[in-house]
Amino acid sequence: MSEHGHELSFTEKYIFSVDHKVIGLQYMITSFIFLLIGFTMILIMRWQLAFPGTVIPIFGKLLPATFAPGGILGPTGYNQMGAMHGTIMVFLGIVPLAVGAFGNYVMPIQIGAPDMAFPRMNMLSYWVYLPGGILMLSSFLMPGGAAQSGWTSYPPLSVINPGQTVWLLSMVFLITSSLLGSMNFIVTVLNLRAPGMTLWRMPLFCWSQFVTAFILLLAFPPLEAAAILQLSDRVLHTSFFMPDGLVVAGQAAQYAGGGAVLLYQHLFWFLAHPEVYVLILPPFGIISEIIATNTRKPLFGYKEMVYAMMSIAAMSFLVWAHHMFLSGMSPALSNFFLITTMIISVPSVALLTCLILSLKGASIRFTTPMLFALSFLPMFGIGGLTGLPLGLTVTDIYLHDTYYVIGHFHYVVVTGSLMGLFGGVYHWFPKMFGRKMDDCLGKIHFWGSVIAMNGILMPMLVIGLQGQSRRLFDPTAQLHNLIGQPMHVLSTISAIALMLFQIPFIYNFFNSMFRGELVDSNPWKATTLDWDCPSPPPHGNFAKVPRVYRGPYEYSHPDHNEDWLPQSREHAEAAR
Amino acid sequence: MSTETVAYENVGIPDGKLALWLFLASEIMLFGTLFTSYIILRTAAPAWPVGWEVLNVPLATLNTFILIASSVTIVTAHSRVQKRDQKGFSAFMALTVLLSFGFLIVKAVEYGVKFSHGIFPSTNIFYSIYFVMTGLHGLHVIVGIAWNLGLMWWAKNGGWDDKLFEGRVEYAGLYWHFVDVVWIFLFPALYLL
Amino acid sequence: MGNYSWLLPVQASSFAARIDLGLWIIHAAMILIFVLWTIFFAYLLVAYRQRDGHKAERIHIDHWKSLAPDAAVLFFELSVVALYVIPTWSSLKMSLPDEKDSIVVNIVAEQFNWNVHYPGPDGKFGKRSAALIDFSNPLGIDPTDPAGADDFVTVNDMHFPVGKPVLARLSSKDVIHSFFIPAFRIKQDAVPGMVVPLWFEPTLEGDYEVTCAQLCGVGHAIMRADVKVQSRTDYDRWFASMAPVKKAGPSGATEEW
Missing domain, CATH: 2.60.40.420 (Cupredoxins -  blue copper proteins)
Structure with missing residues (x-):
C-alpha cells in the first residue's frame, strides 16, 4: 500500500490519520454503524407498537430484564430507546455522515485543496465525535439506564429522570466536535481554493457545506449553553429550568425554584431548527451534483440555488418557536413565527424547483445514484408539504405532537436526507476506492428502500390525522388509538422490510471495495475537480495544483466535442 | 504535495486568525445565550437580590483591574515579539499569567466566603446564575493560562524563530481580550445592577 | 369507537369544524400540488431520458419564470394565513369566554x-x-x-x-x-x-x-x-x-x- 515515498505506520495512516479522506471514511463507517444501531432500536420499538405486549423476536432474549422483562419491551426500555433513537440518528448518524463523511472527503478535492486547512484539528474532531458517540451508547449500561426524556430532553422531566447526565456530557463532546469541524470547513473554503476557483465557481455541494458550517458554528453554542445549564440543574441542583412549587410523586422537589421551563425549549429549538437544515442542505448539495452529472446539462439556476441556501440558513434562526405554538408561549408571538415559517418555505420551494427544471432539456441517465437523487425530489416534496399544516398555528393545534409530526420529519430526513446520502455513496464510491458499486444490487436497494420507507411513513400520517399522540409506549392503552392499530402493523412490517433491503447495500459496499468493477478516475464523465485526481486520490490529492477556468457544470458545451467540459481544462477542444 | 508555491484563492486573512474569529463568534453565541437567559430569568422573577448588597464589589473591582492590566501586558508581549525582544516577551507573558492566576485566586476567595456562609449554586436562582456564569468564565481564564504557558514553553523550545510564532501570540491576545470583555459584561450584570 | 374513524374523529366541539375545514383545505391543496407536480416530473423523466439520437440541450430557461412557483406558494400560504389562520387563532387562543x-x-x-x-x-x-x-x-x-x-x-x-x-x-x-x-x-x-x-x-x-x-x-x-x-x-x-x-x-x- 505504500506506493508513496513517505512511510507512515498503520496507526498514522488509518487510525490517527490527518488525511481528510481517511477521516472522511472513518466518519462514514462510524456513522453508518450508528445508523444501523439507531435503526435496530426503532425496529424493537416498532415491534412493541404493532404487537404490544408480545415477545420481541430475536432481540427479546438478548435484552436485559430491566429493559424487556420476559422478552417483552417495558415502558422504561421504550423511552430509553426512543430518546436514543432520535439522538443517535440526528447527532451520530445523519449529521456526521452528511458533514463529517461527505464534507470531509469530497469538499477539499472539489475546491482543489490538498487537505483541510487544519488537518490535525480535523483528526481531533473525529476523535472527539467517536468518544462522544461511545459515551452516548454506554449510557445504557449506567445505573438508571440511558436518557429517557426524548431527544429534545425537555426539563423538568429530563432533570428528574435518570440517565440524562451522560446524555448531556456526550452532547458536549458532539457539540465540540461540530464546532471544530465547522471552523475548519469555513476556513478551508475561504482560504484554500485552487487558483481560479472563485466562490461563484464552486460546485453546489461545496456551497452547501459552507453554508451548513455557518449554521453549525452559530446554532450549536446556544444548545451548549442549554446543556450546561441543564447539567448544572442535575449536578449542582441549580434551578434554571425548575419553577417554583414542583411536586414530584407527592413530594416537594428539592429545588429552590424560580427557573423558566420554556427557556430551555427556546434555547433547544434555536439550535434544533437550524439543525434540520444541517440535515437537509448537504444532501441537497449531493443530489445537485448527481443531477448535474446525469442530466448532461448545466444546472438550472445555480446562483438562485446558492442564494436560496443562504437565505434558508439565515431564516432558519428566526423560525424556532414554531415548535412551541402550544407550549404555553404567548399566542401573539406565535403569529410572528407563523409568518417567518411561511417565508422560509419559499427558498426551499426554490431549491426544489431549480432541480426539477434542471431535468428539462436533459439527457437523463438512470444510473443508481441518479435514482436516489430523483426519488429525493418527490419524497422531500411530501416532507415539505406535510410541514404546511404543522407550520400553520390553527391546524397545528390538532396535529402537534401526533404521529403526523413523526411522519413529516421522517419524510424529510429519511426519504430526503438519507436517500440523498445513499446516492452520494454510490456517486463517490468510484472516487473513494477506484471501483464501482454493483448496479443491479444498487437498484434492488433503491426500489426496496423507497417502497419500504413509504410503507413505514404513510401510515404514520394517517394515524396522526386520527389524533394519535407520539411517544406512546402502548398505543392500545387509549381507546381512540385502537382504530389505527393495523397501520402500526403495516408500518412495522415495512420497517422490517427496510432493514432487509439494507443487506444488499452492505454486501455491495464491502464486496465492491475489493471486487467491484475497476473504473478510471472519471467514470461518470463529470466536470468538477473531484474527478480530476486519481481514484482513490493520493495524499495531497493532486499531483499538480489544478487551475480552474470556468463554472462547475459545463455540460454539453457547444464549443466542445465531448458533452462535458471539466473546470480545469483550459480550452474547449475542437469546435463543432 | 507539490513543491511549487501556489497562491490558493483566499480572502486575505491568515487561516489561524480566521479560525479564531469564527471561534470567537461561536463563543459570543454561547455567552450571548447565557446573558439572554439571565435577562429572561430576571424579568420573570418576582424579586431579585441587589448585586452589590450580596456580592463583594471591591473584590470584583480589583479583579476587573487585574484583567484589564493583563490585557495590556499581553498586548505588550505581542509587541515585544514584533520587536524580536525575547526577554521582554517572556517577562510580559509571565506577568500576564501571574495576573490571570491573581484573578483566579481572588475569585476563589469570593467563592470560599460564599461557601462558608452556606451559599451554594442551589441556594436560589440568582446564585445559580452567579456561580455558573462566573464559573464558565473562570474555565475560559484557565484555558487562557494554559494557552499562554504553552506559548512561553514553545518560545524557549524553538518556537521563537518559527514564522507562525508572532501570529499565535496575536491569537492568544485576541482570545484573552475576549475573556476580558466577557468579564466587563459580567461585572455590571451580576454585581452592579 | 363510534367517535373515531379512519380519518379525523367526530367533531364534538364548537370549533372542531373550523379546524377541520383548514385541515381539508390544506390537504386538498397539498394533494393537488403533489399530483400536478408529479405528473410534470414524470413527463420530464420520460421525455428527456437518455436514448439514441437524443442530446442534452444547453437551454437557458428564463430564470425569473422559475420564481413563479415560489410566488404561487407564498401567495397561497399568505392568503391562508391572512384569511383563515390568524382570525381563527385569535378567536381560539387570544380571546376567552366570559x-x-x-x-x-x-x-x-x-x-x-x-x-x-x-x-x-x-x-x-x-x-x-x-x-x-x-x-x-x-x-x-x-x-x-x-x-x-x-x-x-x-x-x-x-x-x-x-x-x-x-x-x-x-x-x-x-x-x-x-x-x-x-x-x-x-x-x-x-x-x-x-x-x-x-x-x-x-x-x-x-x-x-x-x-x-x-x-x-x-x-x-x-x-x-x-x-x-x-x-x-x-x-x-x-x-x-x-x-x-x-x-x-x-x-x-x-x-x-
Whole structure:
C-alpha cells in the first residue's frame, strides 16, 4: 500500500490519520454503524407498537430484564430507546455522515485543496465525535439506564429522570466536535481554493457545506449553553429550568425554584431548527451534483440555488418557536413565527424547483445514484408539504405532537436526507476506492428502500390525522388509538422490510471495495475537480495544483466535442 | 504535495486568525445565550437580590483591574515579539499569567466566603446564575493560562524563530481580550445592577 | 369507537369544524400540488431520458419564470394565513369566554393523572398551595379557606355539559404534559410553574378521551382521562352528587390509585 515515498505506520495512516479522506471514511463507517444501531432500536420499538405486549423476536432474549422483562419491551426500555433513537440518528448518524463523511472527503478535492486547512484539528474532531458517540451508547449500561426524556430532553422531566447526565456530557463532546469541524470547513473554503476557483465557481455541494458550517458554528453554542445549564440543574441542583412549587410523586422537589421551563425549549429549538437544515442542505448539495452529472446539462439556476441556501440558513434562526405554538408561549408571538415559517418555505420551494427544471432539456441517465437523487425530489416534496399544516398555528393545534409530526420529519430526513446520502455513496464510491458499486444490487436497494420507507411513513400520517399522540409506549392503552392499530402493523412490517433491503447495500459496499468493477478516475464523465485526481486520490490529492477556468457544470458545451467540459481544462477542444 | 508555491484563492486573512474569529463568534453565541437567559430569568422573577448588597464589589473591582492590566501586558508581549525582544516577551507573558492566576485566586476567595456562609449554586436562582456564569468564565481564564504557558514553553523550545510564532501570540491576545470583555459584561450584570 | 374513524374523529366541539375545514383545505391543496407536480416530473423523466439520437440541450430557461412557483406558494400560504389562520387563532387562543357564562375548572396534570378541580356550588375555588399536597389532598386545597369547602376534585374523569363553554386553567405539578382531546381538536401543554388558560365548547353528548401529547415519563401511554359530555340536567345531577373535598379523599377517583 505504500506506493508513496513517505512511510507512515498503520496507526498514522488509518487510525490517527490527518488525511481528510481517511477521516472522511472513518466518519462514514462510524456513522453508518450508528445508523444501523439507531435503526435496530426503532425496529424493537416498532415491534412493541404493532404487537404490544408480545415477545420481541430475536432481540427479546438478548435484552436485559430491566429493559424487556420476559422478552417483552417495558415502558422504561421504550423511552430509553426512543430518546436514543432520535439522538443517535440526528447527532451520530445523519449529521456526521452528511458533514463529517461527505464534507470531509469530497469538499477539499472539489475546491482543489490538498487537505483541510487544519488537518490535525480535523483528526481531533473525529476523535472527539467517536468518544462522544461511545459515551452516548454506554449510557445504557449506567445505573438508571440511558436518557429517557426524548431527544429534545425537555426539563423538568429530563432533570428528574435518570440517565440524562451522560446524555448531556456526550452532547458536549458532539457539540465540540461540530464546532471544530465547522471552523475548519469555513476556513478551508475561504482560504484554500485552487487558483481560479472563485466562490461563484464552486460546485453546489461545496456551497452547501459552507453554508451548513455557518449554521453549525452559530446554532450549536446556544444548545451548549442549554446543556450546561441543564447539567448544572442535575449536578449542582441549580434551578434554571425548575419553577417554583414542583411536586414530584407527592413530594416537594428539592429545588429552590424560580427557573423558566420554556427557556430551555427556546434555547433547544434555536439550535434544533437550524439543525434540520444541517440535515437537509448537504444532501441537497449531493443530489445537485448527481443531477448535474446525469442530466448532461448545466444546472438550472445555480446562483438562485446558492442564494436560496443562504437565505434558508439565515431564516432558519428566526423560525424556532414554531415548535412551541402550544407550549404555553404567548399566542401573539406565535403569529410572528407563523409568518417567518411561511417565508422560509419559499427558498426551499426554490431549491426544489431549480432541480426539477434542471431535468428539462436533459439527457437523463438512470444510473443508481441518479435514482436516489430523483426519488429525493418527490419524497422531500411530501416532507415539505406535510410541514404546511404543522407550520400553520390553527391546524397545528390538532396535529402537534401526533404521529403526523413523526411522519413529516421522517419524510424529510429519511426519504430526503438519507436517500440523498445513499446516492452520494454510490456517486463517490468510484472516487473513494477506484471501483464501482454493483448496479443491479444498487437498484434492488433503491426500489426496496423507497417502497419500504413509504410503507413505514404513510401510515404514520394517517394515524396522526386520527389524533394519535407520539411517544406512546402502548398505543392500545387509549381507546381512540385502537382504530389505527393495523397501520402500526403495516408500518412495522415495512420497517422490517427496510432493514432487509439494507443487506444488499452492505454486501455491495464491502464486496465492491475489493471486487467491484475497476473504473478510471472519471467514470461518470463529470466536470468538477473531484474527478480530476486519481481514484482513490493520493495524499495531497493532486499531483499538480489544478487551475480552474470556468463554472462547475459545463455540460454539453457547444464549443466542445465531448458533452462535458471539466473546470480545469483550459480550452474547449475542437469546435463543432 | 507539490513543491511549487501556489497562491490558493483566499480572502486575505491568515487561516489561524480566521479560525479564531469564527471561534470567537461561536463563543459570543454561547455567552450571548447565557446573558439572554439571565435577562429572561430576571424579568420573570418576582424579586431579585441587589448585586452589590450580596456580592463583594471591591473584590470584583480589583479583579476587573487585574484583567484589564493583563490585557495590556499581553498586548505588550505581542509587541515585544514584533520587536524580536525575547526577554521582554517572556517577562510580559509571565506577568500576564501571574495576573490571570491573581484573578483566579481572588475569585476563589469570593467563592470560599460564599461557601462558608452556606451559599451554594442551589441556594436560589440568582446564585445559580452567579456561580455558573462566573464559573464558565473562570474555565475560559484557565484555558487562557494554559494557552499562554504553552506559548512561553514553545518560545524557549524553538518556537521563537518559527514564522507562525508572532501570529499565535496575536491569537492568544485576541482570545484573552475576549475573556476580558466577557468579564466587563459580567461585572455590571451580576454585581452592579 | 363510534367517535373515531379512519380519518379525523367526530367533531364534538364548537370549533372542531373550523379546524377541520383548514385541515381539508390544506390537504386538498397539498394533494393537488403533489399530483400536478408529479405528473410534470414524470413527463420530464420520460421525455428527456437518455436514448439514441437524443442530446442534452444547453437551454437557458428564463430564470425569473422559475420564481413563479415560489410566488404561487407564498401567495397561497399568505392568503391562508391572512384569511383563515390568524382570525381563527385569535378567536381560539387570544380571546376567552366570559367566566360568568362558562364552566370554570382548574385542570392540574401530574404523572400520570389528570386532576380536575371543580369550584363546587359556590362557584369559587379554594386557595391552593403546593405545601399542602398529600395523598388525600392531591391539589393542596387550603382547608381553612371557606371558598374551598365545597370544591371537589375528580381524577381522570371529567364531566361537562353540552353547549356551554368550558374555561380551563391548565397547570402541572411536576413535568410538562399536554392536554389533548382529539374529538374536540383541542391541545395545550400543561407547564409546571405556569397557568395557561384554555377554552372549548362541547357540542355533542358522548364519551370522549383525553390523552397526554407530551412525553411525561414512564406512564405517558396510560395517562388518559374520560370526558363525559352530558345534557344540562345530567350534568347538574352529577355535579350535585359530587361530595365536596373535606378531609376525605377525592371522590370520583376511578383508577391508578
